[in-house]
Amino acid sequence: MDPAPGGAEIPTGDAACANRAPVLAALDLGTNNCRLLIARPCREGFRVIDAFSRIVRLGEGLTRSDRLCDDAMSRTVQALKVCRSKMERRGVSHLRAVGTEACRRADNCDEFLTRVQDETGLEIEIISPKEEARLALAGVAPLLDASIQYAMVFDIGGGSTEMIWTELVRGRPRVIDQISVPLGVVNLTETYGGDRVCPHDYRRMMDRVAEGLGDFDARNGISKAVAEGRVQMLGASGTVTTLAGIQMGLARYDRSRVDGAFLDRDKARSISETLLGLDYMGRAGQPCVGRDRADLVVAGCAILDAIWRQWPVPQLRIADRGVREGILCELAAAARHRRRRG
Template sequence: MPQRPHHQAPSRRPETSTYAALDLGTNNCRLLVARPSSDGFRVVDAFSRIVRLGEGLGASGRLKEAAIGRTIEALKVCRSKMEARGVGRARLIATEACRAAANGGEFIARVREEADLELEIVDRETEAHLAVAGCAALADSRASGVLLFDIGGGSSELVWLDGPAGRRGELRDRVRFWTSLPVGVVTLAERHGGVEVSRESFERMVIEVEDMLSQFAADVAGSERCDKFHLLGTSGTVTTIAGVHLRLPRYDRRQVDGLWMHDADVETVMDQLLDMSFDQRAANPCIGSERADLVLAGCAILEAIRRAFPADRLRIADRGLREGILMELMSADGVWTSRRGRYA
């Protein structure tokens, strides 16, 4: 694996290239390995592990040694998978935890030394645009305005998209406003508590996020919202809500990605989650013990977004930064304009 895979030159044989995208967030380490296909790309391998890299970051301002160790072990798995699949082009990004930590640079150096991977700390604007690249295909083409949001572990990105969905190259032109809030499920849960969450403490979380959202809401107040306006969400929070709504016996991406939910259905699920104990949340197959203390913080961020941007519909995306990275890498290599008929 080259030292800086995201700086590799484009492959001369895009139809046989294998690409990788890694997203290291405050809570999760996620990898996708894919090959181009006629309608996008075909995933050939994937990896996801909750590492909680940003655990305690809000209080200390530093990444903890235990969290660093967990994360480096996960990254070693990712490297092995990329090597096994013969990845030729990759981009490996780190987001809010590494941006915010005083020892973020030291962590990147340790990853280089111990896992032999070069992570790129991206800024918030890049993170927002990658979320757009990964999810915008799910926006209703009839809507003149769509609010896309990504609730992360340490930050949450919101993007206002104008106009109908177009070709890949037109995506950036649709972004009219964007913001990145310095709050995510990990940071909010650590401040307010995530195990025992009363309706009063939940409301305090919502109000905190509403205050952060106020300027962005004012900025987009004059934008057009036709009757097709909707929210488009990507994150563990919204996919969890979808899974609970569908009463899935185990999480199934095929049933969740692209699902439309009515506003009343979202409200019902959040009420159900608020009524559950921690043990009940942990026992739910679409939540699990590793996320049971975070899901209500995510719901509070979602509730603040719903209050600021009322919409009858929410579309769920089980896709995001990794898919955006893959789309941008493959587009830069011209894989959809060269020998299209030979893709599997």
């Protein structure tokens, strides 16, 4: 597996490997998480053969300094070394590795990317919010209901929240408009705290997110379509998957049960109120939350509440998928195209 500029599709230089079925990898380096999926293309799309996810908090402290701190970079490099090892062990032949909001915002991103390449051999492609949203939509598209005309698709990240207003045309999603709200669970938690969050600060988080939604709503007439019952809502993030797991009463998180499930708006609000009333240790003891997310989940609930306050769709479909799956869909389609050509 040889690095290529921009983190684009990476064919192996080994001629023997080129004659075998390709092994694909998608790496998504976000503000909070480092995620990897390894898969083989198949007739229906792709089949996952390995995965890795670690909370690295790359964007820690970025709100205050506009720089990636040394500890965050070191944690991330160690996680990327694990990714590199997994890819080598699986014989990955095609890779796309992307970085999102933390990398976009950091003044010392170039320094960080050089370190990543030197220590792991990986080149990370910093993608725009528009490309991030496009890939996320490609990843979650199979969960959209083709019988409902419009969809509000969102992804609550560590440093930003991506919103995609979509129309279903003959069952296929077409992006009408999109925005990237520069607020996510990490930067809101750093501003308002992650232990005990008072109701006043919770409302302030909601209001800040709402400020980024008003113009988007007005120029697209989204509220009118919601009132007419022509809008479905689909969310991807640790926040919505956590709330869905709690709603289902899971003793521990189970992706196979959560991905594609539905979250009721009123039930989600009740769960959010319960989590808001707990301190860090209280939330850490909740099933499907744990210590890694206990300080971040309240900010995520505030973002979700702001979205639902703006567009009161009765229920939300949950996607435990996103950018990585979107990348794999495209890599698998390219692999099938190459195979058809000979």
